[in-house]
Amino acid sequence: MGNAHIGICILIMSGESIGKEVILEGVDARELYGPQNIYFELMRELSPKVKIVARGSTIKAMGAKADVAVFERKLNSLVEYYLKYGNISREVVQQAFSLSMSECVEPVSDKDTIVYGNNGNIIRARTVNQRRLVEQFSESDLLFAIGPAGSGKTYTAIALAVRALKDKEVKRVILTRPAVEAGEKLGFLPGDMKDKLDPYLQPLYDALNDMIPAAKLQKYLEDGTVQIAPLAYMRGRTLDNAFVILDEAQNTTRSQIKMFLTRMGRNAKFIVTGDVTQIDLPRRSDSGLMGAMNTLRGIDGISIVEFDRRDIVRHPLVKYIVDAFDKAAEHEHEQAPIVAMHNDKKER
Numbered sequence: 001m002g003n004a005h006i007g008i009c010i011l012i013m014s015g016e017s018i019g020k021e022v023i024l025e026g027v028d029a030r031e032l033y034g035p036q037n038i039y040f041e042l043m044r045e046l047s048p049k050v051k052i053v054a055r056g057s058t059i060k061a062m063g064a065k066a067d068v069a070v071f072e073r074k075l076n077s078l079v080e081y082y083l084k085y086g087n088i089s090r091e092v093v094q095q096a097f098s099l100s101m102s103e104c105v106e107p108v109s110d111k112d113t114i115v116y117g118n119n120g121n122i123i124r125a126r127t128v129n130q131r132r133l134v135e136q137f138s139e140s141d142l143l144f145a146i147g148p149a150g151s152g153k154t155y156t157a158i159a160l161a162v163r164a165l166k167d168k169e170v171k172r173v174i175l176t177r178p179a180v181e182a183g184e185k186l187g188f189l190p191g192d193m194k195d196k197l198d199p200y201l202q203p204l205y206d207a208l209n210d211m212i213p214a215a216k217l218q219k220y221l222e223d224g225t226v227q228i229a230p231l232a233y234m235r236g237r238t239l240d241n242a243f244v245i246l247d248e249a250q251n252t253t254r255s256q257i258k259m260f261l262t263r264m265g266r267n268a269k270f271i272v273t274g275d276v277t278q279i280d281l282p283r284r285s286d287s288g289l290m291g292a293m294n295t296l297r298g299i300d301g302i303s304i305v306e307f308d309r310r311d312i313v314r315h316p317l318v319k320y321i322v323d324a325f326d327k328a329a330e331h332e333h334e335q336a337p338i339v340a341m342h343n344d345k346k347e348r
Contacts, residue, residue, distance in 0.1 A: 016226065018068050022059040027079055029057040031088055039093045046097035058106045095310070114159040116165065116325050117211040127311040130156045136303035137271075144249075144293050145273045147307020154247050157271040158207040161243040164269065165225070171241040172224060175204045176260070177253045178231045200227055204247060231256055240265035249274035251281055254288035261292065277326065 024032065033054060040054055050063040050071045057337040059075070061068050078096040082088055103172075114123045114134060125131040130152050133145050137160050145153040161173045179200045198205070208217055208226070220226040232251065246252070246260055249272045257272075264270055279287045296302050309323060 012070050017063065018065045019060065019062040019070055020072065022061060022072065022075060024057040024059070024079070027057070027082065029054070032078070032082060034088065034090075034093075039088060042090060042093045042300045043075070043097055046094070047074075073318075075298060091169050093249040114156070118209075118213055119211070121210065123211060125156060126152065127307075129153075129305055129307045129311045133157070134160065136305060140301050140303035141268065142261070142270045142296075142302045143272070143320045144296075144304045146272060146276065146289070146293070146304070146306065147311060148275055148277065148309060149312075151307040151311035153247070153273045153305075153307050153311075154203065155207050157245050157273055158204060159211060160271070161245060161269075162208070162211045164243045170226060170243045170245070170267070170269065173220075174227045174229060174239060174244045175247070176229050176231050176234060176244070177201055177203060177204070177247045178249075178256065198228075200230075201247075204245070231260060234263055235259055237263050238265045239263045239268050241267045243269045244271075246270070247274075250276050250279045250289045252288050253286050254291055255279070257288040257292045279328070338340065 034042075037054070040052075044052055047067075049067040050061050052062075053060045061071050063071075074097050078093065081092055081096065114125060117123050125134045129147065133143065133153065133156050136143055143157075145157060147153050151330070161170075162171045165173055174271075177200050212220070216224065221228070231246070236348070242265070244263070246257075249257060251274075252260065261270070272292075274289045276287070276290055281287055293304055297304060
């Protein structure tokens with residue numbers, strides 16, 4: 001696959017119209033077109049100004065010169081993605097042809113590898129904002145990564161933490177998360193502190209298990225190299241030589257997030273992740289995340305990366321689910337004043 005490329009042959013040129021033959025050399029056209037040509041049909045649907053016809057490993061594109069050039073560029077981005085990741089999906093095609101792959105998936109480059117996980121699995125920044133998070137990490141000691149479910153913000157943060165640990169940039173990794181479901185009162189749960197927090201920290205464990213062999217991870221947990229600490233237990237600590245991740249930060253109060261941020265010690269890296277659309281506190285206004293971001297925005301050494309729907313890398317339906325819920329929330333927000341006014345009139 002590494003030697004695959006696109007060959008171009010101009011067929012027709014008349015005024016502003018042009019025809020081109022795109023030859024997919026070294027690329028498995030069946031994978032690029034998808035089962036029963038579903039990906040190719042999607043390319044057609046997303047390129048309405050260009051007539052495209054596929055014959056084996058050759059694609060003919062006909063239309064206005066500018067439109068054909070755009071199609072060629074997007075197809076090239078799709079092929080680059082295939083070369084890098086070895087697979088194509090409906091979501092990838094939609095990204096490439098709706099937004100331009102350059103806006104959604106980074107160009108092919110080995111420098112974007114964050115860490116090598118288990119079984120040689122390569123962990124990379126796969127979207128534009130994941131890449132920004134990696135870039136900002138080298139410039140800032142405190143980062144906020146905010147965005148919707150499935151955008152990879154926590155996974156990317158953990159990959160950075162594992163890399164820092166492997167490169168001996170830090171001595172320990174600390175994972176914390178507000179256990180709001182138990183009101184931070186975990187004493188009634190069985191087991192030690194790790195056992196009590198495990199249900200709330202499982203997504204973090206899942207990511208660690210992708211990147212650190214099981215035996216080594218267990219050793220790290222036993223000797224404190226990797227620590228699990230509920231947010232309520234962070235008070236009073238000074239965290240030196242540590243990479244600390246606060247996950248689900250939208251469920252912290254103003255005082256909690258201030259307490260957490262002031263734990264930063266020498267040679268420490270902090271990443272705060274959260275999704276402000278999924279606040280589980282009794283009152284949304286209790287969340288301290290947005291207030292902390294607004295207060296700290298613009299300070300040297302602090303970076304904010306805001307993820308969006310383009311970064312969602314789970315099942316393709318997740319993007320549409322997030323979009324549907326966001327639209328419903330906007331509709332409810334717009335209707336709220338009308339309902340309040342109607343109720344006020346009824347009371348009168």
